[in-house]
Amino acid sequence: xxxxxxxxxxxxxxxxxxxxxxxxxxxxxxxxxxxxxxxxxxxxxxxxxxxxxxxxxxxxxxxxxx
Numbered sequence: 360x361x362x363x364x365x366x367x368x369x370x371x372x373x374x375x376x377x378x379x380x381x382x383x384x385x386x387x388x389x390x391x392x393x394x395x396x397x398x399x400x401x402x403x404x405x406x407x408x409x410x411x412x413x414x415x416x417x418x419x420x421x422x423x424x425x
Contacts, residue, residue: 360373360405360408365377366419369416374394376393387406
């Protein structure tokens with residue numbers, strides 16, 4: 360699954376969905392699903408990848424405002 364971070368827009372793209380951290384946090388804290396069921400083992404990897412990208416984006420955003 361393709362992922363990317365957009366520093367200018369401060370968004371994270373996972374697959375075809377692009378959202379900001381607040382929106383992704385809301386999604387991962389809900390029972391909503393896109394194409395990968397939450398019961399699927401690969402969903403854990405998607406969530407872990409999001410958490411890594413979130414830390415990356417937060418660090419870079421903080422680093423550019425110092």
